Amino acid sequence: MGTGVLAFAEQRNGELKKTAFEVTGLARRLAGELGGEATVVVVGSGVDGLAGELAAHGAQKVIVVDQPELAEYSAEGYAAAIEAAVKSVDPAAVILAATAMGKDLGPRAAARLNTSLASEVTEVSVEGGALQVRRPVYSGKAIATLKFNAALPMISVRPTIFAAPERSEADAPTEKLTVADLTIRAVVEEIQKAQGDQVELTEATIVVSGGRGLKGPENWHLVEDLAEALGAARGASRAVVDAGWRPHAEQVGQTGKVVSPQLYIAIGISGAIQHLAGMTSSGTIVAINRDADAPIHKVATYSIVGDAFEVVPRLIEEIKKG
Amino acid sequence: MNFVVCIKRVPDTEARIKIAADGKSIDPTGVQFIPSPYDEFAIEAALLQKEKAGAGEVIAVCLGPAEASGELRKCLAMGADRAIHLKDAHAHRDPASTAAILAKAIGDLSPRMVFFGKSSADHGNSQVGVQVAERLGLPSVSEIVTLEVEGDTAKAHREIEGGVEIVSTSIPAVFTAQKGLNKPRKASLKGIMAAKKKTIEELAYDEAPEGLEIVSLDPPPERQAGRIVGEGADAVPELVRLLREEAKVI
Ligand SMILES: Cc1cc2nc3c(=O)[nH]c(=O)nc-3n(C[C@H](O)[C@H](O)[C@H](O)COP(=O)(O)OP(=O)(O)OC[C@H]3O[C@@H](n4cnc5c(N)ncnc54)[C@H](O)[C@@H]3O)c2cc1C
Numbered sequence: 025m026g027t028g029v030l031a032f033a034e035q036r037n038g039e040l041k042k043t044a045f046e047v048t049g050l051a052r053r054l055a056g057e058l059g060g061e062a063t064v065v066v067v068g069s070g071v072d073g074l075a076g077e078l079a080a081h082g083a084q085k086v087i088v089v090d091q092p093e094l095a096e097y098s099a100e101g102y103a104a105a106i107e108a109a110v111k112s113v114d115p116a117a118v119i120l121a122a123t124a125m126g127k128d129l130g131p132r133a134a135a136r137l138n139t140s141l142a143s144e145v146t147e148v149s150v151e152g153g154a155l156q157v158r159r160p161v162y163s164g165k166a167i168a169t170l171k172f173n174a175a176l177p178m179i180s181v182r183p184t185i186f187a188a189p190e191r192s193e194a195d196a197p198t199e200k201l202t203v204a205d206l207t208i209r210a211v212v213e214e215i216q217k218a219q220g221d222q223v224e225l226t227e228a229t230i231v232v233s234g235g236r237g238l239k240g241p242e243n244w245h246l247v248e249d250l251a252e253a254l255g256a257a258r259g260a261s262r263a264v265v266d267a268g269w270r271p272h273a274e275q276v277g278q279t280g281k282v283v284s285p286q287l288y289i290a291i292g293i294s295g296a297i298q299h300l301a302g303m304t305s306s307g308t309i310v311a312i313n314r315d316a317d318a319p320i321h322k323v324a325t326y327s328i329v330g331d332a333f334e335v336v337p338r339l340i341e342e343i344k345k346g
Numbered sequence: 347m348n349f350v351v352c353i354k355r356v357p358d359t360e361a362r363i364k365i366a367a368d369g370k371s372i373d374p375t376g377v378q379f380i381p382s383p384y385d386e387f388a389i390e391a392a393l394l395q396k397e398k399a400g401a402g403e404v405i406a407v408c409l410g411p412a413e414a415s416g417e418l419r420k421c422l423a424m425g426a427d428r429a430i431h432l433k434d435a436h437a438h439r440d441p442a443s444t445a446a447i448l449a450k451a452i453g454d455l456s457p458r459m460v461f462f463g464k465s466s467a468d469h470g471n472s473q474v475g476v477q478v479a480e481r482l483g484l485p486s487v488s489e490i491v492t493l494e495v496e497g498d499t500a501k502a503h504r505e506i507e508g509g510v511e512i513v514s515t516s517i518p519a520v521f522t523a524q525k526g527l528n529k530p531r532k533a534s535l536k537g538i539m540a541a542k543k544k545t546i547e548e549l550a551y552d553e554a555p556e557g558l559e560i561v562s563l564d565p566p567p568e569r570q571a572g573r574i575v576g577e578g579a580d581a582v583p584e585l586v587r588l589l590r591e592e593a594k595v596i
């Protein structure tokens with residue numbers, strides 16, 4: 025086993041996701057601590073042009089697996105590509121992001137490599153030359169610290185927790201790999217895009233969420249306008265999703281999405297434990313709630329006790345002033 | 347032609363979590379246990395597929411402590427034909443070792459479709475279903491919200507960032523259930539009575555291959571007590587100043 029770290033860089037339609045840079049940065053840091061190199065593997069079709077961007081964000085070597093059969097994501101195909109990259113660089117650890125793709129690919133690759141994966145990790149450290157990770161368990165009611173006994177530790181990290189490195193002019197060698205005999209049985213036939221081009225919830229640096237305090241879907245322009253002024257993604261509590269005001273894709277919490285943005289703004293959300301499970305790892309939390317005793321205030325960095333219908337329009341105005 | 351569903355016994359999601367004296371596990375005193383919530387969608391999916399096929403059996407499988415027979419009994423009451431309890435001498439396993447044991451047991455059942463929850467409500471690894479698929483040499487579609495079967499092909503939708511992925515796969519295959527896939531049925535009184543008469547097949551497991559070991563379990567870091575910036579719209583300028591100058595997030 026080597027001392028380097030291999031990261032999987034996610035791309036869709038030939039565009040690298042922000043998490044690709046986050047895992048690149050983490051791989052570089054860990055490789056430095058372990059005394060090896062950070063290699064980043066990118067998989068797809070027509071993606072060899074992406075190597076330069078990865079190098080500019082800290083990859084010391086880039087592996088490109090570029091084949092027409094891999095144009096669309098498939099767990100089977102991409103896991104085979106990761107296996108090929110592992111065989112090529114013999115890393116001390118493999119890192120990917122816990123996105124929809126990463127959550128599907130990670131376990132497939134781990135089983136294929138017959139090793140263990142720690143998923144949705146929020147902290148990684150090197151202790152006595154070995155990797156140690158921390159991850160929330162029991163919907164955030166506890167944090168587990170884990171160490172690997174497996175020969176090849178695999179880690180998937182929660183998006184937005186690890187900072188993406190600044191872009192530099194650095195360059196790195198590229199290696200091309202081809203996987204022979206791909207067997208792909210589960211095939212992506214189509215991707216239906218959600219309407220509009222709003223920022224994706226789990227990848228956003230700012231999230232604005234609304235709850236039952238907003239009284240009805242007709243008032244959602246408050247969330248939308250504030251989100252737009254901040255370049256933020258929109259979230260919702262389960263109460264409003266269950267009421268049919270918002271789609272389930274926007275739900276934050278135990279049975280929705282877990283988000284860790286730098287700024288989370290909760291409007292008219294009481295702060296039930298199941299909602300907190302999805303957002304307490306956010307950097308700064310703002311609560312706008314007219315009830316001074318609402319539990320959301322206990323986790324909020326800054327609170328305004330007041331009527332959302334008065335506070336939010338003013339907030340939009342102040343932010344737009346710049 | 348079997349429809350297999352894997353269920354995990356977990357603490358009720360409402361339960362307060364107290365860390366045990368060993369500092370690595372939870373204190374189960376007074377904690378109510380349930381089948382992991384997403385597993386209910388998986389059970390319902392298995393029952394629906396068997397009903398549609400008009401043949402085969404629904405077999406519920408659980409790797410867990412002796413008490414997990416209660417959760418399996420619930421599956422039988424919902425309509426599962428058989429239940430297999432892989433009795434585990436270990437209170438915790440990493441997903442890889444869980445998957446290895448489940449795959450061995452499921453492989454013997456000649457499954458047509460295997461269903462899992464998308465993630466367990468305790469450690470929430472979101473791994474076991476897909477790992478079992480790879481170990482069985484089967485394709486998988488994870489976190490599905492719809493499922494349609496035509497002959498030996500299944501088509502499923504899964505949510506991804508900013509949209510929905512439509513995946514088709516050959517069957518046999520493995521699926522993990524996301525909320526919204528279906529509406530889990532309640533056990534009928536007749537089902538509950540029938541379940542009492544069924545026997546749960548048992549197999550014992552004592553291997554402890556821990557590729558990933560818990561060093562400690564801790565309460566989450568307390569968020570620093572927040573600050574009430576003020577009341578009403580008049581507090582907005584100060585809030586914006588704090589966000590710009592103190593937190594530096596906008
Ligand atoms: C198994 C399970 C899983 C769950 N999973 C989730 C989950 O994933 N996500 C989730 O969010 N919930 C989840 N819940 C539900 C959760 O328990 C709460 O019911 C829900 O979060 C409440 O939503 P809310 O805060 O919008 O509504 P409420 O609790 O009704 O709170 C509304 C808040 O708005 C405030 N308000 C009212 N009017 C105004 C106004 N004019 N201006 C400002 N503030 C105002 C009120 O003071 C109140 O605090 C789950 C529950 C269970 C049992």
Ligand SMILES: Nc1ncnc2c1ncn2[C@@H]1O[C@H](COP(=O)(O)O)[C@@H](O)[C@H]1O
Nearest residue numbers: 352353409462463465466471472473474
């Ligand atoms: N010990 C177990 N016994 C049976 N099924 C399990 C077990 N652990 C996990 N599963 C299944 O795998 C799913 C995902 O679990 P996890 O990967 O731990 O999040 C669960 O929803 C169950 O369907």
